[in-house]
Amino acid sequence: MEYKFDTLAVHAGYSPESDTNARAVPIYMTSAYSFNNTEHARRLFALEEEGNIYTRLQNPTTDVLEKRIAALDGGIGALAGSSGHGSMTMTFLNLASAGDEIIAAKAIYGGAVNLMTKTFAQMGIKFHMVDAHDPENFRRYTNEHTKAYFIETMANPLADIPDIEAIAQIAHEFGIPLIADNTEATPYLMKPIEHGADIVIYSSTKFLSGSGTAMGGLVVDSGKFRWKDNPRFPQYNEPDESYHGIVYADACGDAAFITKLRTHILRDIGACQSPFNSWVTLLGMETLSLRMQRHSENGRKVAEFLEKHPMVESVSYPGLKSSRYYDMAMKYFPKGQGSVYCFDIKGTREQAAKFCDSLELVSIVTNLGDSRTLVSCPAATTHSQVPDDELADIGIKPGTIRISVGLEDADDIIADIGQALEKCTK
Numbered sequence: 001m002e003y004k005f006d007t008l009a010v011h012a013g014y015s016p017e018s019d020t021n022a023r024a025v026p027i028y029m030t031s032a033y034s035f036n037n038t039e040h041a042r043r044l045f046a047l048e049e050e051g052n053i054y055t056r057l058q059n060p061t062t063d064v065l066e067k068r069i070a071a072l073d074g075g076i077g078a079l080a081g082s083s084g085h086g087s088m089t090m091t092f093l094n095l096a097s098a099g100d101e102i103i104a105a106k107a108i109y110g111g112a113v114n115l116m117t118k119t120f121a122q123m124g125i126k127f128h129m130v131d132a133h134d135p136e137n138f139r140r141y142t143n144e145h146t147k148a149y150f151i152e153t154m155a156n157p158l159a160d161i162p163d164i165e166a167i168a169q170i171a172h173e174f175g176i177p178l179i180a181d182n183t184e185a186t187p188y189l190m191k192p193i194e195h196g197a198d199i200v201i202y203s204s205t206k207f208l209s210g211s212g213t214a215m216g217g218l219v220v221d222s223g224k225f226r227w228k229d230n231p232r233f234p235q236y237n238e239p240d241e242s243y244h245g246i247v248y249a250d251a252c253g254d255a256a257f258i259t260k261l262r263t264h265i266l267r268d269i270g271a272c273q274s275p276f277n278s279w280v281t282l283l284g285m286e287t288l289s290l291r292m293q294r295h296s297e298n299g300r301k302v303a304e305f306l307e308k309h310p311m312v313e314s315v316s317y318p319g320l321k322s323s324r325y326y327d328m329a330m331k332y333f334p335k336g337q338g339s340v341y342c343f344d345i346k347g348t349r350e351q352a353a354k355f356c357d358s359l360e361l362v363s364i365v366t367n368l369g370d371s372r373t374l375v376s377c378p379a380a381t382t383h384s385q386v387p388d389d390e391l392a393d394i395g396i397k398p399g400t401i402r403i404s405v406g407l408e409d410a411d412d413i414i415a416d417i418g419q420a421l422e423k424c425t426k
């Protein structure tokens, strides 16, 4: 039977009959698994039989999480990682090596920009950071070394919404996979695979786990990208000497990417997810729909309040008619436009800091997708050493505040923001 989203969010990947009859998913806190005999071990290592070897590679609790996110996103398989960054790093390593290039949207999470343009540059992998507002920018930088396009479906921090279908179309013209980070939207608000993404990435630290308690990352494989005989990807079409000479495109077919990600990259890099964190994330995902509805509702109410406030210059919430992404938001996120965006206070860095320091209910935190409302103020904190003109280059003003609207009563959130705005005018 084909279940709908809300049923899958509670049940996918686990059946109580499968093991101990435990109704909830058990936490398997074990590092390793007994082999029945040496032949059993040989068959597992040779991928002739499915089964558990070692928790760096797979774990029954994490397996449920992987199956659940794959079911919610419409993918053929998934792999959990230790954090969003861990999952991104492993994904890039599964596609590119020294001399290769990846094209990424530039208005994305700053930590990802750093990972791409500093750490991967040290490994000889070049990231071109482009303005994703014009999909043709991806075409402009494409050459024979290009191994992937990367976007955030609803980008951190400004909630930019690139035209995913247009970018996917260009990617596929060149036989290049599109990677979409869907952290801020979650599959409840949008399923990138339905719009052409080949690989979907999450920081499950955020809305998927939902309470700001468990670090984690997830990669979902659509199974739709053609690896077989694709000249850009010899690593899928030639024997992998590090893994029994396997040719992934032949041995694994549609699941070539996700199998190599586990058997080769996760095995070597080791950024696996703790079974406990997988369990916490599964618990969060059971209420994903309910929470995302409320996050989106609260996000909208707060954005509408901010837009009318005399101390606020602009609000980047894409569900407002004034947003340049309003049409994209209606096309790709009709169920809700999330709750992470920025607003600019009219004033100086000091006033922005005063605003944050005057908040009573809302916390200053460098995270998002928590049940609690969180703000961060880049100019007064993480970017306090950066001069105003350099800040402007990266789209941050002295009074820019990023907000992640939580699940509290919207009236209380608005009242707290309102009183803090009053204080910062004085």
Ligand SMILES: Cc1ncc(COP(=O)(O)O)c(C=O)c1O
Pocket (backbone or CB within 6 Å): 083, 084, 085, 086, 109, 111, 112, 152, 156, 181, 183, 184, 202, 203, 204, 205, 215, 216, 217
């Ligand atoms: C959109 C997005 N992707 C990835 C990450 C990295 O995730 P993690 O902090 O779990 O490594 C973040 C972190 O804020 C993010 O906002």
